[in-house]
Amino acid sequence: MMPSPMLRNSDDPSPPPALSYEWWAGAIADFFFNPSHLGEEVLFAVDDGTLCEISGMEEPEAAISLAGAVASLVGTGWNIDAVMRRKSKWRLAGSDGPHPALPFLALTVLAAARMGDDAGFAPHNYYVPLRRLLDPRDTRTGAPPGFTELVEGLWADVAQWANDSLGGKRGRLCIRPVGHLTYVGLALQHALVRGADLRHVDAFFRRIGLLPGEDVAPAELRRSLAIWTVGKEQAWARRLHRVSTSEDLAEHCEAVLARAARRWDGRPRDARTGRPVGRIRVGIESVRRPAIALYAQWDERLPQSLTTADLEGGLPLHRWEGWYRPCPLPGADVGAALRSGLDFKAGDIRFEFRADDTYALAYDDDLGAWASVDSISYGERYHLLVERHCKDEVVSFLRDEAVEGWQVERRASSSLPAGWALLSGVRLDMRPRTAVPPALAPLIPVARGPRLRVIGGLPIGAVPGIYLRGGEPAVSLSALSDDDSLVIELVGSSWREQFVVDPTATEEFDLSILGLEPGRYRIVHGESSATIQIEDGIRERQGPGAGTVSHRGRDGVMVIGTTTSSSPIQAEPITVPAPSLGDASVVLGCSPQHHKVVQLPLWLEEPFGFLPTWRTIDAWVPFDAAWHLVPNRAGNYEALLLDDLAPEPDRCAAGTPWARWILRSTLAPGQPDAAERLWELYNRAASNSEAS
Amino acid sequence: MGPSAASAGDDLLRWVSETGSGTWDRLRDACAYVGRKHAVHRRPWIQASELSALGHIDIDWSARRWSVAPPALNLVPGLGLCIVLTGSRPHYIDRRFDEATDDLDVFPFEVPQGPAPAARFAKCASVAAAQHVADALETDLIIDPARALVAALRAADEVPIQLVPQPEMDEAQRFNTETLQWQPARTFEPGLYRVDLHGRPLHRRLDESGSWLEIDLPSGQFLSLRGRKEPALRWRPASRDNTSSPYLEVRRELVLPELAERAATVSSGFLPQVVAGWRRYRNVPEAMAEVIADRLFQKLERV
Numbered sequence: 001m002m003p004s005p006m007l008r009n010s011d012d013p014s015p016p017p018a019l020s021y022e023w024w025a026g027a028i029a030d031f032f033f034n035p036s037h038l039g040e041e042v043l044f045a046v047d048d049g050t051l052c053e054i055s056g057m058e059e060p061e062a063a064i065s066l067a068g069a070v071a072s073l074v075g076t077g078w079n080i081d082a083v084m085r086r087k088s089k090w091r092l093a094g095s096d097g098p099h100p101a102l103p104f105l106a107l108t109v110l111a112a113a114r115m116g117d118d119a120g121f122a123p124h125n126y127y128v129p130l131r132r133l134l135d136p137r138d139t140r141t142g143a144p145p146g147f148t149e150l151v152e153g154l155w156a157d158v159a160q161w162a163n164d165s166l167g168g169k170r171g172r173l174c175i176r177p178v179g180h181l182t183y184v185g186l187a188l189q190h191a192l193v194r195g196a197d198l199r200h201v202d203a204f205f206r207r208i209g210l211l212p213g214e215d216v217a218p219a220e221l222r223r224s225l226a227i228w229t230v231g232k233e234q235a236w237a238r239r240l241h242r243v244s245t246s247e248d249l250a251e252h253c254e255a256v257l258a259r260a261a262r263r264w265d266g267r268p269r270d271a272r273t274g275r276p277v278g279r280i281r282v283g284i285e286s287v288r289r290p291a292i293a294l295y296a297q298w299d300e301r302l303p304q305s306l307t308t309a310d311l312e313g314g315l316p317l318h319r320w321e322g323w324y325r326p327c328p329l330p331g332a333d334v335g336a337a338l339r340s341g342l343d344f345k346a347g348d349i350r351f352e353f354r355a356d357d358t359y360a361l362a363y364d365d366d367l368g369a370w371a372s373v374d375s376i377s378y379g380e381r382y383h384l385l386v387e388r389h390c391k392d393e394v395v396s397f398l399r400d401e402a403v404e405g406w407q408v409e410r411r412a413s414s415s416l417p418a419g420w421a422l423l424s425g426v427r428l429d430m431r432p433r434t435a436v437p438p439a440l441a442p443l444i445p446v447a448r449g450p451r452l453r454v455i456g457g458l459p460i461g462a463v464p465g466i467y468l469r470g471g472e473p474a475v476s477l478s479a480l481s482d483d484d485s486l487v488i489e490l491v492g493s494s495w496r497e498q499f500v501v502d503p504t505a506t507e508e509f510d511l512s513i514l515g516l517e518p519g520r521y522r523i524v525h526g527e528s529s530a531t532i533q534i535e536d537g538i539r540e541r542q543g544p545g546a547g548t549v550s551h552r553g554r555d556g557v558m559v560i561g562t563t564t565s566s567s568p569i570q571a572e573p574i575t576v577p578a579p580s581l582g583d584a585s586v587v588l589g590c591s592p593q594h595h596k597v598v599q600l601p602l603w604l605e606e607p608f609g610f611l612p613t614w615r616t617i618d619a620w621v622p623f624d625a626a627w628h629l630v631p632n633r634a635g636n637y638e639a640l641l642l643d644d645l646a647p648e649p650d651r652c653a654a655g656t657p658w659a660r661w662i663l664r665s666t667l668a669p670g671q672p673d674a675a676e677r678l679w680e681l682y683n684r685a686a687s688n689s690e691a692s
Numbered sequence: 693m694g695p696s697a698a699s700a701g702d703d704l705l706r707w708v709s710e711t712g713s714g715t716w717d718r719l720r721d722a723c724a725y726v727g728r729k730h731a732v733h734r735r736p737w738i739q740a741s742e743l744s745a746l747g748h749i750d751i752d753w754s755a756r757r758w759s760v761a762p763p764a765l766n767l768v769p770g771l772g773l774c775i776v777l778t779g780s781r782p783h784y785i786d787r788r789f790d791e792a793t794d795d796l797d798v799f800p801f802e803v804p805q806g807p808a809p810a811a812r813f814a815k816c817a818s819v820a821a822a823q824h825v826a827d828a829l830e831t832d833l834i835i836d837p838a839r840a841l842v843a844a845l846r847a848a849d850e851v852p853i854q855l856v857p858q859p860e861m862d863e864a865q866r867f868n869t870e871t872l873q874w875q876p877a878r879t880f881e882p883g884l885y886r887v888d889l890h891g892r893p894l895h896r897r898l899d900e901s902g903s904w905l906e907i908d909l910p911s912g913q914f915l916s917l918r919g920r921k922e923p924a925l926r927w928r929p930a931s932r933d934n935t936s937s938p939y940l941e942v943r944r945e946l947v948l949p950e951l952a953e954r955a956a957t958v959s960s961g962f963l964p965q966v967v968a969g970w971r972r973y974r975n976v977p978e979a980m981a982e983v984i985a986d987r988l989f990q991k992l993e994r995v
Binding site for chain 1: 817847
């Protein structure tokens with residue numbers, strides 16, 4: 001990694017150091033071509049903001065520095081042969097280190113980025129800013145000398161270096177024909193979106209309901225981006241809209257989006273460098289005193305400690321649970337952040353806070369405060385921080401859908417930044433049945449979006465898109481299409497059903513009502529499609545982590561389900577012939593305390609709804625069973641030998657049920673001789689005890 | 693086509709069985725889905741608590757995590773050799789259960805329980821046949837699980853507690869031991885209090901010495917009811933002809949500790965019925981009811 005000039009003392013009033021052409025070559029290579037892009041396409045999106053990030057300088061110093069470095073090589077007369085010569089020398093020396101054309105090509109992309117946002121792509125709109133980068137007094141409009149002859153070769157050579165010499169290990173550079181835009185198009189395709197524009201890709205993926213790992217056709221992503229950005233007035237949205245709607249740039253745009261989608265894990269990532277982006281959350285500690293603040297969130301992609309020079313003139317951040325301390329972040333203008341977002345750099349990591357119309361705040365145990373979250377879960381309580389112009393539509397929606405108990409916290413207004421309102425205690429228990437207002441749409445995974453979207457359901461397994469049979473999701477129709485048919489196909493078969501939908505009225509189509517058989521299904525609405533798989537199940541016994549939550553009982557006994565870690569406390573029951581309906585049988589042990597009446601559990605008829613029949617039944621006897629006394633047809637009890645146990649009468653046997661049952665019973669016919677002798681002993685014991 | 697007769701609880705049980713474990717947030721979302729699909733308007737925690745009471749899942753409410761219990765067969769006294777399937781019940785366990793019970797000596801059946809998961813039984817001809825089913829299913833055959841669960845039940849005053857700050861009075865509700873209802877606290881007297889901490893109910897006990905203690909709801913309720921004249925628990929024996937089982941009844945406003953709830957539930961394999969303000973747990977033997985009452989410092993009324 002090249003040392004950053006940002007390390008100089010920020011109080012130093014002297015001009016920034018002149019950075020050499022070689023320094024820029026190394027820094028640009030490190031930034032755009034790094035191992036996190038392994039095998040992926042590089043988006044060489046050079047703009048003022050990116051140059052600041054690379055160099056640590058402020059605007060416009062960074063661009064001036066790059067231009068100065070290039071001018072030091074080619075001069076203001078555009079001697080591009082100098083770049084060619086340096087490249088040849090570098091090749092002869094073994095192509096070691098960064099490609100020497102990178103600063104020059106970066107300048108050509110920077111020129112494209114400086115074309116007016118609404119300007120067309122005509123070459124004359126490009127050469128003016130290109131020329132003025134090297135010489136602000138240059139008023140000519142044509143291509144610099146040698147530019148059209150050499151620039152394509154330089155792009156091709158850098159692509160060969162990245163793709164072949166480095167084997168794509170630091171990313172691949174793709175050279176695509178860009179319609180009729182010869183020479184200029186190669187720079188334009190990288191410049192049409194700013195690095196900062198790509199930060200919105202995370203919100204875009206969330207809005208279209210993209211699941212991490214989900215495979216979506218790149219053309220669908222591009223079309224969805226076009227829809228998502230249409231009508232948005234911010235400059236970034238206009239640029240993204242232009243790049244997603246230009247036919248000349250379609251292939252490039254799709255490649256960029258596909259790469260970002262492959263990498264997306266539900267958390268923001270820098271599309272240019274592939275590095276994780278830290279998240280800043282807005283929060284309050286209490287509804288009563290909603291002192292609003294910002295918090296830097298830690299996740300496992302981020303280091304334990306960092307320092308940011310962008311806050312408080314050098315603020316160390318240390319991980320504490322799921323956050324960075326200090327909590328909240330000191331020195332941040334929350335009102336400004338709510339209006340226009342905020343970002344800061346700490347080491348290599350950029351943290352960002354996206355400006356939104358509504359924030360859902362959930363209580364965070366670690367933080368001890370209510371902090372903003374990406375989406376709302378059903379059944380959980382939130383406070384909503386809402387921009388005033390959206391308040392009415394949000395309130396109207398909550399009246400229809402939220403569980404009673406939420407309210408507009410009027411007292412809180414004085415504590416909030418101007419133009420914001422706080423709605424407390426908001427809870428949705430189910431997916432809403434009415435249309436979700438745009439201000440809440442990014443937070444509630446239901447509203448219709450540009451792409452056909454799978455929502456809800458009972459997903460199973462680690463691979464996204466697999467649903468339990470009976471737990472089929474709903475699909476939210478594509479806002480791109482006014483097609484009135486929804487098609488469901490069983491992949492690999494001819495089964496296909498077409499359903500009529502009203503795209504102007506129907507927001508969702510519930511797949512669970514179809515009772516689909518297990519299989520892989522493709523659902524198509526207009527040009528948008530989604531694929532889901534339905535399974536009866538995928539686990540033989542239980543999913544991962546089964547039995548990992550337990551209850552601690554008395555004496556350290558652990559309980560999971562109905563299993564306890566204590567040793568068995570009861571002997572198994574014995575199986576005996578079942579008594580007839582309305583009768584009882586008796587199990588006797590050898591001691592006068594050992595007798596058990598056995599009855600059929602006729603009570604089960606009520607909960608079961610039927611009465612089972614029994615030939616045998618369980619007898620739970622906490623003693624060794626010797627005899628089973630069973631009523632015969634005449635209603636008299638007959639004794640069947642269970643075990644050859646001698647009687648153990650005691651003085652207290654008198655009048656016991658044990659004695660009475662013996663005396664009222666006779667030995668059953670067909671019992672072995674030993675049983676006859678033993679029964680005689682039991683009779684004698686019962687008689688003696690009776691007599692005593 | 694799909695299992696159309698499945699209840700919300702059946703769908704939820706199958707999902708937790710496939711998923712294995714997870715956060716409360718995921719389980720809550722699954723509860724919301726099945727609630728909407730089956731048009732059952734019940735709070736997610738109620739649906740989850742039923743799965744716990746039936747011995748299918750274990751929930752750590754403080755860590756907001758849950759896991760499914762491994763599948764188990766339970767041989768319960770008083771059920772006439774009808775074994776009860778608890779724990780994980782994914783599709784393949786259900787199928788293996790059907791295969792394992794495809795025998796003249798075993799008769800499998802299930803009994804719907806409204807929106808809760810159906811209770812799954814197999815009537816066996818002998819204890820050996822029940823063991824055979826367990827072996828075929830490669831699960832444990834648990835003998836008299838309720839007894840072991842109750843033996844593990846901690847007394848209400850044995851549950852770990854810790855000192856906490858006094859709550860704000862205007863946010864606290866006090867548990868009225870006469871009406872068994874929560875009402876706004878007007879003064880702080882010894883007893884059980886509920887405070888809403890950022891959307892989650894927490895329970896606090898003010899003891900006689902003036903200390904505020906964090907406590908779980910069941911322990912807090914039953915400690916508060918210690919010495920109450922009106923019984924909170926009662927037990928009735930079986931009818932002479934056994935057409936009515938012995939049962940334990942608990943006032944419906946009260947929450948039993950998890951192990952007691954599970955023990956009482958697994959005694960029949962069914963969730964309790966609510967009868968005239970009481971929750972009725974069937975087939976609970978007197979000895980077990982006595983232990984539960986004793987550990988909760990309650991007098992067990994015989995009816």
